[in-house]
Amino acid sequence: MLAVLISGVASLSIAAVLSFSTMSKMVERMVSLSVGVMLSTTFLHALPEAFEMTHDPVGLFATVLGGLLGFFLLEKFSVLRHSHHHEGDGHDHEAGHDKREAGSTGWMILVGDGFHNFTDGIMIAAAFMADVQLGVITALAIFAHEIPQEVGDFIVLLNAGFSRTRAYVYNLLCSLLAVVGGLVGYYTLEQVQSLIPYVLALASAGFIYIAVSDLIPQMQRRTSIRETIPQIILITVGVAIIFVITSSMHGHAH
Known part of the structure; x- marks a missing residue:
């Protein structure tokens, strides 16, 4: 539950600070x-763990x-939404484009976030039940x-007319659904241990999809060497973080 709260509420609070201070470079x-973090987690830990737990490749x-x-399909039907576009990010949209878009999708974003956070909670629960390190x-x-x-999401909600306080409070409520998902996952998967590797595989699919369909295309838009080198360095740092955490935990385990 602590891990779910930190991954949800803490990340939300940091996002709020970055949104309100418009530190787009940090984003x-x-x-x-x-x-780097998501792909290394998927291919070095979650999937290997899943394959070790069952003989059903x-x-x-x-x-x-x-x-x-x-x-x-969920993203196609706007149930799951991952968008980081906002006014002034260098995309060639006419002025006010995002505000018009956001006006009709602000509440859908919150619904999508709630669903997404709920499933995150289940995935974290499954990972802890498989292995604390994972x-x-x-x-x-x-x-x-x-x-x-x-x-x-913050910036889209602000463009849709939400005050900063309302945007934060509604996003906070959505993030708390991760706790509900964690509890549901824990008590459900505790009864059906054989489902854990398949939940890990589903979580891996989610990480791969987000990285490949959403994050990497954003990075590909920035093609200059000056922008590409920091991207490569940070991807490497993300992989290194996961490697170091894993190594240190293995060391304590032994």
Whole structure:
């Protein structure tokens, strides 16, 4: 529960500070860091853990495939939304474009965030039940991604006419759904331990989808060497963070 709260509420508060101070460069850096953290968490820890827990590789790969297609469909129908675009970010939209868009989607963003945070809670619970180390790493990966995602949502809500206080309070309520998801995941998966590897596979699909369909395309828009080098460095730092955490925990375990 502590990991769920930190990954949700703490990341939300940091996002609020960044949003209200319009530190867009910091948000861009967080996107690059998130890619390294999420992909290394997926391929170095979550999926290997899932495959160690069950002798059903076809079922796990099918779960990853189904997850990727499912997240695609959810995003298509605006249930799941990951957008970091806002006025003044250098995208070629006419003035006021985002405000018109946000006016009709502000509440949908909150609904989508609530659903997304609920599933994050389930995934963190499954990771902790599989292995405490994996739980910590999964919570860290979600924390890293939540900051740029919430910054984007904050700015869209502000453009839609929400006050700063209302935007923060509503986002906070949505983030607390992660706690509900964590409790549901813990008590449900405790009864059906055999489902844990498949939940980990689904979580991995979510991380892959977010990194590949949302975060990396944002980074690809910035093509100059001056912008590319920091991206590469921060992706490497993200991978290194996960590697160091894993190594230190293995050391304590032994």
